[in-house]
Amino acid sequence: MSDPDRKTPDFSLIKAVYFxxxxxxxxxxDASKVGLKGAFEAHPIANIPASEMVRHWAAAFREYSPTLKDKGWYDRYLKSGAPTRLEQMRLTLLRAGVDDLSHAERLSDEYMRLRDQALALFPDAWMVLEQLSPKYxxxxxxxxxxxxxxQEIATLNIGEFFQNVFIEGEMGEGKPHLTVFRRAEKxxxxxxxxxxxxxxxxxxxxxxxxxxxxxxxxxRRPSDVPPSADPALPAKPKEIQTGQPLPDLIVGELSALLPLLLPG
Ligand SMILES: [Mg+2]
Known part of the structure; x- marks a missing residue:
C-alpha cells in the first residue's frame, strides 16, 4: 500500500525506534473477533446466534466507548480492563433484551481468556524486533x-526487546498527548x-x-478493522485530509523498515 510516487525517506539520523x-x-x-465469537458460542443467549450477539456488542461498543473518558470510568479503565469490559458486556446483553450481570461476567471472562489465547504477533514482527534490537x-x-x-507483552513474550515501555494505564494519560512523546524522548x-x-x-x-x-x-494492513466497525457503512481506510501532516513512510508490513534502518 506504499505510495510509489513518494521518495524513500532517509533514516540515517534515526537513533531509537518506538513501536x-x-x-x-x-x-x-483479529484476536478480539475470535474472543467475542468464542465467548458468545460458549455462553449463548437463548437461541440468538453468536454472530448476532457480536453485532449487539459492536453497537454497544460504538455507543459506550466514546464515554469512557468522561463518565468516571477512566480511572478504573487505566488500572484494569475488567470493569469496562464487564460494563460493555452488560450493555450488549441489554440490547439482546437480557438483564443478567452474572451472565455478563461469564461472557467478559471468557472473551478475555479467548482473546489472550488468540493474540499473536504479525508474522514478521519477531524477526524485525530481533534484527533491530541490537542496533537501536x-x-x-x-x-x-x-x-x-x-498481559499482552507477556503473552507475546516480547518484553526483552524493549528498553522503555510506556503504557497509558501506568502513565495516567496516553497518545495522542504530547507529554507522552516528550517522556519517551527523555x-x-x-x-x-x-x-x-x-x-x-x-x-x-x-x-x-x-x-x-x-x-x-x-x-497499514487489511486486518486493521475493529469488530465494532459498523457493518452498515462501507469499510473505509483512513485517508489523510488536505492540510494534515504526512508520515515519512507508509508500509504494509514491518519488514519494509529493515532496508531503511539496517542499510548495507
Ligand atoms: Mg495500534
Missing part, C-alpha cells in the same frame, strides 16, 4: 489499561528528529508523533 503495540506488532482486532534502543508506547497491556536522551515512531493509527500514533517532531512510519 505502538496493538495492530502494529500484534493482530489485536527499542521502546513501546501503547494505549490501554495497565493490566491488559502488561528516556532515550535523544532529540525528536532522532526518533522513529511506528504505528497503525494515524490519529493516535502518526499525527501526534509528527507534531512532536519525530519521524514516522505508518503501518
Amino acid at each position: 505502538d503495540l496493538d495492530d502494529t506488532l500484534c493482530a489485536y482486532w 534502543p527499542l521502546g513501546l508506547i501503547t494505549n490501554g489499561p495497565a493490566d491488559i497491556q502488561r 528516556a532515550v536522551g535523544l532529540q525528536p528528529h532522532e526518533i522513529l515512531f511506528v504505528g497503525n493509527s494515524y490519529d493516535h500514533d502518526i499525527a501526534p508523533a509528527i507534531n512532536a517532531g519525530w519521524r514516522t512510519a505508518w503501518v
Whole structure:
C-alpha cells in the first residue's frame, strides 16, 4: 500500500525506534473477533446466534466507548480492563433484551481468556524486533489499561526487546498527548528528529508523533478493522485530509523498515 510516487525517506539520523503495540506488532482486532465469537458460542443467549450477539456488542461498543473518558470510568479503565469490559458486556446483553450481570461476567471472562489465547504477533514482527534490537534502543508506547497491556507483552513474550515501555494505564494519560512523546524522548536522551515512531493509527500514533517532531512510519494492513466497525457503512481506510501532516513512510508490513534502518 506504499505510495510509489513518494521518495524513500532517509533514516540515517534515526537513533531509537518506538513501536505502538496493538495492530502494529500484534493482530489485536483479529484476536478480539475470535474472543467475542468464542465467548458468545460458549455462553449463548437463548437461541440468538453468536454472530448476532457480536453485532449487539459492536453497537454497544460504538455507543459506550466514546464515554469512557468522561463518565468516571477512566480511572478504573487505566488500572484494569475488567470493569469496562464487564460494563460493555452488560450493555450488549441489554440490547439482546437480557438483564443478567452474572451472565455478563461469564461472557467478559471468557472473551478475555479467548482473546489472550488468540493474540499473536504479525508474522514478521519477531524477526524485525530481533534484527533491530541490537542496533537501536527499542521502546513501546501503547494505549490501554495497565493490566491488559502488561498481559499482552507477556503473552507475546516480547518484553526483552524493549528498553522503555510506556503504557497509558501506568502513565495516567496516553497518545495522542504530547507529554507522552516528550517522556519517551527523555528516556532515550535523544532529540525528536532522532526518533522513529511506528504505528497503525494515524490519529493516535502518526499525527501526534509528527507534531512532536519525530519521524514516522505508518503501518497499514487489511486486518486493521475493529469488530465494532459498523457493518452498515462501507469499510473505509483512513485517508489523510488536505492540510494534515504526512508520515515519512507508509508500509504494509514491518519488514519494509529493515532496508531503511539496517542499510548495507
Ligand atoms: Mg495500534
